[in-house]
Amino acid sequence: MNQDFEPAILAFVCNWCTYTAADLAGTSRMSQQPNVRLVRMMCTGMVDPKYVIKSLLSGADGVLISGCHPGDCHYQNGNYKARRRVRLLNEILSQFGIDRRRVRLTWVGASEGQEFAATVNNFINDLRELGPLDTRGLAAL
Amino acid sequence: MATTARIQIDGQGPVVALQGFFRRLLGDESLSGVMLPVHLFRHGMPMPTLVTRPEQLDRADPLAPAFPMNSAKLVSRLTRGTTGERIAVVMRPCEIRAFIELVKLNQGSLEEVILIGMDCPGAFDNAHYKSFLGDGDGPAATVEFHKSLGNGGLRDGQELAPACRVCEYPSPHGADMVIGLHGADLGQAIPVMATSARGEALLGAMGLPAAEPDDRREKALAALTAARVQARDAMMAQVGARTATLEQLAEYLSGCVNCYNCRVACPVCYCKECVFNTDVFEHKPWQYLGWAKRKGSLKLPTDTVFYHLTRMAHMSTACVGCGQCSNACPNGVEVVELFRTVAARTQAGFDYLPGLSLDQAPPLTVFKEDEFQDTVSHLA
Numbered sequence: 001m002n003q004d005f006e007p008a009i010l011a012f013v014c015n016w017c018t019y020t021a022a023d024l025a026g027t028s029r030m031s032q033q034p035n036v037r038l039v040r041m042m043c044t045g046m047v048d049p050k051y052v053i054k055s056l057l058s059g060a061d062g063v064l065i066s067g068c069h070p071g072d073c074h075y076q077n078g079n080y081k082a083r084r085r086v087r088l089l090n091e092i093l094s095q096f097g098i099d100r101r102r103v104r105l106t107w108v109g110a111s112e113g114q115e116f117a118a119t120v121n122n123f124i125n126d127l128r129e130l131g132p133l134d135t136r137g138l139a140a141l
Numbered sequence: 142m143a144t145t146a147r148i149q150i151d152g153q154g155p156v157v158a159l160q161g162f163f164r165r166l167l168g169d170e171s172l173s174g175v176m177l178p179v180h181l182f183r184h185g186m187p188m189p190t191l192v193t194r195p196e197q198l199d200r201a202d203p204l205a206p207a208f209p210m211n212s213a214k215l216v217s218r219l220t221r222g223t224t225g226e227r228i229a230v231v232m233r234p235c236e237i238r239a240f241i242e243l244v245k246l247n248q249g250s251l252e253e254v255i256l257i258g259m260d261c262p263g264a265f266d267n268a269h270y271k272s273f274l275g276d277g278d279g280p281a282a283t284v285e286f287h288k289s290l291g292n293g294g295l296r297d298g299q300e301l302a303p304a305c306r307v308c309e310y311p312s313p314h315g316a317d318m319v320i321g322l323h324g325a326d327l328g329q330a331i332p333v334m335a336t337s338a339r340g341e342a343l344l345g346a347m348g349l350p351a352a353e354p355d356d357r358r359e360k361a362l363a364a365l366t367a368a369r370v371q372a373r374d375a376m377m378a379q380v381g382a383r384t385a386t387l388e389q390l391a392e393y394l395s396g397c398v399n400c401y402n403c404r405v406a407c408p409v410c411y412c413k414e415c416v417f418n419t420d421v422f423e424h425k426p427w428q429y430l431g432w433a434k435r436k437g438s439l440k441l442p443t444d445t446v447f448y449h450l451t452r453m454a455h456m457s458t459a460c461v462g463c464g465q466c467s468n469a470c471p472n473g474v475e476v477v478e479l480f481r482t483v484a485a486r487t488q489a490g491f492d493y494l495p496g497l498s499l500d501q502a503p504p505l506t507v508f509k510e511d512e513f514q515d516t517v518s519h520l521a
Contacts, residue, residue, distance in 0.1 A: 053454065057447055086516050088454060091483075092453050092457065104520065106517065106521075108521070112521075119520040139439055140388075
């Protein structure tokens with residue numbers, strides 16, 4: 001493992017569950033590694049696959065998509081749609097050597113601040129193991 | 142028992158015999174027109190043409206080994222909305238499968254159209270058709286093509302389009318009527334099978350002689366399909382090895398000039414406005430310079446790999462492998478090989494076979510509450 005490597009992670013989180021959990025983790029002063037940038041969406045169901053693709057091509061080493069647990073979606077079923085899109089993305093990206101562990105979908109409810117902090121920390125640790133995706137230096141991407 | 146009739150071929154050959162068949166079909170009062178490839182000029186490309194007068198079928202050539210575009214897009218135009226009249230369309234198997242995909246996406250309708258599927262041995266890409274035709278006359282060259290196929294293969298230097306060489310669906314699915322070329326003796330007769338109630342009614346009314354049942358078509362089809370599957374698997378393994386990393390993918394696509402012809406030619410890319418044509422991708426000069434500074438150099442035009450990956454996300458589950466993307470590429474990027482390889486994965490991921498059944502919903506238009514648990518991570 002490269003000790004100097006700091007993974008860059010983009011997280012698309014839904015306003016109603018995971019963003020609220022992230023807020024809770026922050027106000028509860030839980031300790032998290034600082035490698036994640038949150039993008040607050042109204043729903044994981046509006047995370048277009050091209051947002052994930054663009055993130056990876058622009059230097060993100062991993063992308064987290066996190067929303068409400070099944071049955072809890074504020075818009076009834078956005079998280080189920082997100083699940084199909086992540087499945088699609090995993091099939092496409094793994095063809096080109098992008099490990100499935102770099103694009104993750106999780107459910108973190110509004111009250112689960114601790115789970116959010118652990119999710120982020122564990123994802124960052126997984127990416128440290130995987131190493132950099134290294135798209136940042138490629139002129140052609 | 143489905144009706145199987147026989148199109149008798151006399152001394153004038155299979156193209157003229159099929160013209161006679163379609164003339165007779167057009168005589169049916171339930172049909173107002175038939176769309177099929179027609180040589181409108183002595184040289185040049187036979188184009189899909191909507192014919193309403195039987196005498197205009199004199200230059201029709203549904204057997205031509207030319208495939209200038211996937212007619213599913215055209216049939217979508219002809220069936221989006223009603224005319225109160227019915228037409229027949231003559232299509233290759235991949236065109237029918239693409240059209241079925243479009244119907245499922247509400248981009249066309251089967252209500253007022255009779256699908257006549259042709260068994261398809263494959264076709265040349267545009268450049269090869271041009272050199273194949275040379276100075277010759279269209280329908281005559283077509284007969285030569287089928288003769289050389291029947292005699293064990295194409296002439297030296299002739300090669301089917303890359304998509305056709307790996308196509309494992311050389312016979313139509315979902316048609317109302319099938320013209321069975323595989324295994325047929327084009328000096329004798331071509332069998333026509335009714336494959337739906339509507340097709341049955343039309344074919345029955347034509348009063349053609351019945352064909353004696355034999356297994357020549359099944360045998361020819363099985364042998365062809367087996368060879369194609371083998372070629373397909375070899376192609377996919379090769380593309381997989383050549384695009385195992387993003388950097389390799391960028392190299393594979395290095396000839397791409399972002400003309401988006403592949404998207405225009407794609408029958409299942411149906412968005413009215415593609416995001417890649419919007420101002421999202423009208424970057425400012427200082428953005429380009431900023432990116433170039435960050436990386437040290439920036440390949441122009443930008444967003445090439447992004448474009449292809451996004452198109453894979455949008456249409457690969459519906460890809461029928463017709464190869465019009467490669468046909469439309471000005472720079473010889475092997476688009477169809479790449480997209481078929483990815484499509485095999487995405488289609489398997491949803492257990493989806495595009496174009497084969499109206500009942501199977503496109504994967505990203507539906508969901509179930511209890512599915513794909515392995516796609517969700519539990520990182521906490």
